[in-house]
Amino acid sequence: MRRWPWPRRWPWPRSLAARTALVLLVGLAVVQGLGLTIHALDTLDLQRLAQARDIGVRVASVYRTVVTTSPAQRATLLHDLELPAGLSAKLATAAPDAALRATPPFARQIRTNMWLVSMPKLLRPIQVVILGALNTRRVLIGLRLPDGPWLNATVKVYPPSVWHSRTFLLAFVLMTAAAALLTLWAVRRLTAPVTTLAAAAERLGRDVNAAPLPEDGPAEVATAAAAFNLMAARIRRFVQDRTFMLTAIGHDLRTPITRLKLRTEFLEDEDLRAKMQADLDELEAMVSATLAFGRDIATSEPVSAIDLAVLARTVLDEALDARPDIAERLHYEGPEHLTVRARSIALKRAIANLVANAVNHGGSARVLVRPPHSGVVTVEIEDEGPGIPPAELDRVFQPFHRIESSRNRETGGVGLGLPIARNILRAHGGDVTLANRPMGGARATVSLPA
């Protein structure tokens, strides 16, 4: 699979839901940003228009008052006029002169609005000068009266405010938040089937008889669920066939082995009898190991609370009973009690297989039970034997595989002890791995969900 070329400092989320949500939320943010910009520009335009209209009408009103007054009384009138705040006007002989640049659209808007104030054509100003702009805070307007003098007005301009409305901002934030929440909810809902499918696959890995997936929901999800269920059914049939075959073989072998065992009892040669019985015991052990491997011992038993620490010590005690000669080389380290939830017969078999492996190949066994750490209980089984060739470390978990050097009756079993242990532990949601210890010998590390 190609890696997504994402910079390292920007962590690209791993989950499908998070990725989809991220893409949608970024999209939402861009759209909202654009909308907000458009809205702001629109507001600016409107405010400018309103001010232009305001200025134009007010100045024109003052002009009308002045122009309809006789020239001698104009100065007194202007003085007495109560002009609105921000507007001042005086008579002058020349047009206003200031280092203010005119902004054509604004000036045009002011000029247009001035003609909204009705006045006879003859009284209209013969010259109009408009200087300044929205961002200059004031506008100078010079209007030349038909009889000569200028009426120069200074109007204070208020800078436009985009955020004139608090409720608008609040509404906008609420709307964005609601959209984001909806997006998150929808993404979660839509990607949930993927999680369900993954969980079902995980369950199937632990238990082939796990309940089938519900085949409902959107068409694609239903199809995937149906395909998954079909696959599960096929795996189940395959496992059942294998189990039936192994059970049948085991069943058919029981009778001849039983007969042979009985026959050896009638042998006069003590030595021969002992040897034949040993052979038969071995044969029986192989058959029962094969059967145990074939049968789903790990899943047919109910899960219950078990004291793992006591179980580990019991397994060691049993190893000791079988091999009193290595009593000094069997050790337990760990808590006195540690409760886990597991299938007790299966779990005991797994630990016993690992201890037997350590005793048979390493001549010793040290069992370390470690209390739960981030939800995992660890059991380590160490020996002081020759260890395992690195290339064999994982292959020894394959059924019937044995390290060449151990292919003899002294140390070799059937080659099923480790595969059975791994099967059992994986069925518990745990695992077992083998490694060589730096100071010699091998170590099997068992992990179990706490």
Next chain:
Amino acid sequence: MPHILVIDDDREIRDLLARFLERHSFRVTAARDGREARRAWSNGHYHLVVLDLMLPGESGLDLARWLRGQSPVPIVMLTAMGEETDRIIGLELGADDYLPKPFNPRELLARIRAVLRRAGETEVQRADAGVRSLRFGGWLLEPARRRLLNPEGVEVALTGGEYDLLVAMVERANRVLTRDMLLDLLRGRQAGPFDRAIDVAVSRLRRKLEDDGRNAQLIKTVRGGGYVLAASVERL
């Protein structure tokens, strides 16, 4: 001479088993299926029945149920290899012991002798053995599943020897059991090393039952070499 009824569908096994048991001073009658077994049953008096669970026609379980209806004769069942369910069903039906096939003839001999020895005890006790759960001092012993639960309901693992010893002691609670009596009770199940390790098994058992001071001295040592499990036992 104890008379044993052997029921197995395989002619060779039947004959070999009969010869083997006769060699060890038992009288043996053999039957190949349920029909023959019933006929043999009505014609003789038997001290013990060895019954194969897998029979053609009428199953071993049905036959065991029928036999239980007739008399409390001890039954040793031969089951499929380690089939947990067979074992449990067999024990629930009142088999006194079971042995997975292929069994060791000497092991079978030892079990037969042990069951016959136990049969000497009171009927009630024997009929209960191996079927009903036993509660003592907060602990629960479940023979049907061969497991022990502590007062918190957590399973506490036992070795085979510890389990057999505990069953023997719980079934005879508040009675002093000498080392010899315990050996005698357990020899049928345990071969070899257990004989010299009875004290070891007791001390291990004690540790498992008492190590946190919850049940101080559930198993008491009696002066003169014996043990007693001091607790009232409730049969569930």
